[in-house]
Amino acid sequence: MSNDPYDILGVSKDASQDEIKKAYRRLAKSLHPDLHPDDPGKQAEFQAVSAAYDLLRDAEKRRRFDAGEIDASGQERPQPHYYHHYASENEGRRYDGGPRYEGFSGGFGRGTEDMSDLYSELFGRRARGGGTTHQEFHRRGPDLRYHLSVDFLDAVRGAKRTVTMPDGRSIELTVPAGVSDGQVLRLRGKGGPGNGDGPPGDAFVTIAVKPHPVFSRDGDNIEMELPITVDEAVLGHKVDVPTVSGPVSMTIPEGASSGQRLRLKGKGVQRRNGSGDQMVRLKIVLPKKIDDEMRRLAERWRKASDFDPRADLRRMT
Known part of the structure; x- marks a missing residue:
């Protein structure tokens, strides 16, 4: 299955929000886990459809995805970085045993730059001569997504639930009174851990309300x-x-x-x-x-x- 949210929902990139909503409801109704309790494939499709809708229903997220700023899971895409080296008054000398730089004013230069040093800098670590200075790579953790079925009365009255996330962790979840079918609950900081000092991601729980025989x-x-x-x-x-x-x-x-x-x-x-x-x-x-x-x-x-x-x-x- 494609991981492009437009492909998953079967809509064009210029689809209106109403068309996206209709496509999601149609797919969610046919793929609902209650209809396929023993089919992991259908459940995975349902979660993919829910994740795609969660991204495209948010106008800002959709804009950023279309612009290539975030990926289909809502994570930041690495953006190109340009490093500028400035020669000192002692241009051409070696510093701390490090590589020799010929004078240049910006970009990637014209001299004998050590390429391994450049790659280290791109990935957050810069080696200089005999010593190493570590610059950690900080990145927000990934968002995690989950589907939770709740009884009709629990959705109306509110309830407490324990949810097992895709990474195996269990988290306590408060189902707020009045939650509706298809609503996505955001649990800040309950997603995957970040890199370095990056904060953890969020957990997104899509609610599916079971029908009631009377109400x-x-x-x-x-x-x-x-x-x-x-x-x-x-x-x-x-x-x-x-x-x-x-x-x-x-x-x-x-x-x-x-x-x-x-x-x-x-x-x-x-x-x-x-x-x-x-x-x-x-x-x-x-x-x-x-x-x-x-x-x-x-x-x-x-x-x-x-x-x-x-x-x-x-x-x-």
């Missing part, structure tokens, strides 16, 4: 479908409704219909600057077996009522 999410709102009986719909009733923070009591209004949506204010995703709501969609459910009493009630009501639930539908068509 779904729309932004900071939680949605669910609530089954109710015919008599609860007709007469109204107070019932217990599950929420992401525990059951609450809710009143079904008299004359409720299937598809009607009721709001539980403040029972969605909790955030510091406010909370979402829980939207409850009603669904009238009949028993699997209709008994004689229910049948008689329905027959009497049909004979006595002229209600037509499809009248508006006919007018519109």
